[in-house]
Amino acid sequence: MKLLHKIKQNLFRQPADTGETGQSIVLIALALVGIIAFAGLAIDVGFIFARGSQLQAAVDSAALAGVVELTADINASLPAARTKSGQFLNANGMPISVTESLNNPGYVTAYIDDLNITNYSVTATWPVETFFLKAIGFQNRVNLTRSATAAIFSLADIYASRRVEDGVLATSNQGIFGPNICVDYGDPFSPLNSPWEPGPYTYSYRIYLPPDYPSDILRVELFDPDSINQATNTHVVLRSDAAINQGGLAPTTNKQCGGNSSNR
Structure with missing residues (x-):
């Protein structure tokens, strides 16, 4: 049996090819x-x-x-x-x-x-x-x-009634604010003798209408902000670099609105 086993080993044993030694290392690399x-x-x-x-x-x-x-x-x-x-x-x-x-x-x-x-x-x-x-x-x-x-865009949207009887509201931009918006310094819409623009002053409005606007009448409502200028309304104004460097103003200032037209 041992002799037969050795014969089988010799018959099926394949000689090693020395030319393929180390080939796996190259493939892995x-x-x-x-x-x-x-x-x-x-x-x-x-x-x-x-x-x-x-x-x-x-x-x-x-x-x-x-x-x-x-x-x-x-x-x-x-x-x-x-x-x-x-x-x-x-x-x-x-x-x-x-x-x-x-x-x-x-x-x-x-x-x-x-x-x-x-x-x-x-x-x-x-x-x-x-x-x-x-x-x-x-x-x-x-x-x-x-x-x-x-x-x-410095103008604030205000909902104005376009047709009061129908209750239709449209958005318009009419909140114009100058350097000083408190009533102490004049009405922002029609200021008189404001420190930044002496004498009477007016604002120019430009209203865009669509080409298919059905009427030749346009109603414009202006809102006076005095109603929201409360006496305890104190705030800190942070000025831009342009106002500081070119205008010679302080970086910050405190403002307090008076709350009624008598303060103008």
């Missing part, structure tokens, strides 16, 4: 390159998406912060708005390269549209480093660019 490439792609792409969300949030806050620095003179106040936007980019953890990108042509723009709404747009670019992708030769940074637009 090649597979690792592909694994690292896919892992790097997944990790770096996720990292880039996270940086993009962070940049978008920072640009959103920069646009909201900068728009309040704009005045009627867009060109003169745009540098102050750009500076404020850069400060908020830094406050949101953006590197200096992102702040400096605001100086690129067309990255910070502003305009006033036909409805007298001030629009302010901010664009910023963040060169983001990659990690695992460098192992497969991708050495360049990924430039992320995000934009945001903010608008400011």
Whole structure:
């Protein structure tokens, strides 16, 4: 039996091919390159998406912060708005390269549209480093660019009755506020001898009507805000950089409304 067993072993034993020794190591090494490439792609792409969300949030806050620095003179106040936007980019953890990108042509723009709404747009670019992708030769940074637009409209919506008998309400913008809105400094709608505009003063209204407006009569109701100026209404006014630097005003001031027309 032992002799028969040895004969079977000799018949079925295959001689080893010395030329294939160590081949598995090469295959494993090649597979690792592909694994690292896919892992790097997944990790770096996720990292880039996270940086993009962070940049978008920072640009959103920069646009909201900068728009309040704009005045009627867009060109003169745009540098102050750009500076404020850069400060908020830094406050949101953006590197200096992102702040400096605001100086690129067309990255910070502003305009006033036909409805007298001030629009302010901010664009910023963040060169983001990659990690695992460098192992497969991708050495360049990924430039992320995000934009945001903010608008400011100082007029408040007031619901005015267009047809009293039918109870139909329409939204109009007639809440005009000047530098001083308390009755102590004059009626905001028709001030007399206000400290910021001596003598009689009037406001010009421009009302847009749709082409299919059925009537040739337009009713306009003006609301006097004296009813909401209570005697205990004290508030702190936070002034913009333009008011501080160009107007020579203090950063903050306390205001108290009188509450009746006798205070004018």
